Amino acid sequence: MAHPQLTADEALSAWLEHLAHERRLAPNTLEAYGRIGRLYLAFLQRHRGEPQRLADLGTVTAAEVRAHLAERRSGDRPLAARSISQTLSAIRAFHAFLDRRCGTPAPQLALVRGPRIKPSLPRPVSEDQARGLMREPDADPDAEPWEAARDRAVLILLYGCGLRISEALSLTVADAPLPETLRITGKGGKTRLVPVLPAVRAAVDAWLVLQPFPVAPSDALFRARRGGPLGPRHVQAMVQRLRGRLGLPASATPHALRHSFATHLLGAGADLRAIQELLGHASLSTTQKYTAVDAGRLLEAYSAAHPRA
Numbered sequence: 001m002a003h004p005q006l007t008a009d010e011a012l013s014a015w016l017e018h019l020a021h022e023r024r025l026a027p028n029t030l031e032a033y034g035r036i037g038r039l040y041l042a043f044l045q046r047h048r049g050e051p052q053r054l055a056d057l058g059t060v061t062a063a064e065v066r067a068h069l070a071e072r073r074s075g076d077r078p079l080a081a082r083s084i085s086q087t088l089s090a091i092r093a094f095h096a097f098l099d100r101r102c103g104t105p106a107p108q109l110a111l112v113r114g115p116r117i118k119p120s121l122p123r124p125v126s127e128d129q130a131r132g133l134m135r136e137p138d139a140d141p142d143a144e145p146w147e148a149a150r151d152r153a154v155l156i157l158l159y160g161c162g163l164r165i166s167e168a169l170s171l172t173v174a175d176a177p178l179p180e181t182l183r184i185t186g187k188g189g190k191t192r193l194v195p196v197l198p199a200v201r202a203a204v205d206a207w208l209v210l211q212p213f214p215v216a217p218s219d220a221l222f223r224a225r226r227g228g229p230l231g232p233r234h235v236q237a238m239v240q241r242l243r244g245r246l247g248l249p250a251s252a253t254p255h256a257l258r259h260s261f262a263t264h265l266l267g268a269g270a271d272l273r274a275i276q277e278l279l280g281h282a283s284l285s286t287t288q289k290y291t292a293v294d295a296g297r298l299l300e301a302y303s304a305a306h307p308r309a
Helices: 008-021 027-048 062-072 081-102 105-113 125-139 145-161 165-170 198-210 232-246 254-267 272-279 287-306
Strands: 181-185 192-193
Touching: 027 081, 062 081, 062 105, 062 287, 105 192, 105 272, 125 145, 125 198, 125 232, 125 254, 145 165, 145 198, 145 232, 165 232, 198 272, 232 254
Parallel strands: none
Antiparallel strands: 181 192
């Protein structure tokens, strides 16, 4: 049913509400979609010279969308091709919602093509590099023993269970001691079961013994220096500091440990569909990227070792 009296901003708010409460997207994803939507509507208002309503959004032309994308590609902070593609994808999703829920299609949008993007492969760390990262918190002279135990536990969770940072930091005190199988809620509210290795459980137990804060079962499992929940930026900064001390490349990020979890399992003979389930990928094609990584590592080893390579 159409709602012609809605303003464009109200239509955007309705879409974001849908994403938050029905699709259950992560806060960071919602924030990104909201920013893209606001910039898009601001462009249309400037371009057309007046505030936009829901009915106006159905008359958007392919030329207008292309002009907006061209604007995002220029200026002081131009977007790369991948970000332009993500912007167009978000705009398409917004208009699909308006078509489906408000009876306001935008047929010209189908004429817009995004930039061609060369598929990027995950960049995992090697097994030795992963071990080095997980050992290094204990050698950090600036960290208290409880902080070193916490950082080590987080890193081992990322690598040993293939978790995203947000998933590791969403664990609560009630989740510990960790069971043999951990129920994780990932992107889009999708739930998966992840086996917990003894080394992962032991690292989390060691953190619990040393952590100095009074906590309730519903509190975040990992705590920051002042006692609040640990944030993703701390984990990112911590890995950046550790990789600098170890001489690792900039690609050695917290998320690279998740990539390494998948790549090392695949190299050990694990089934691709099993890895898909462990990672919580909605599509097998996402998981298949790791086969290319593993093949690439095999070719590198061949080139380095074979006398006729």
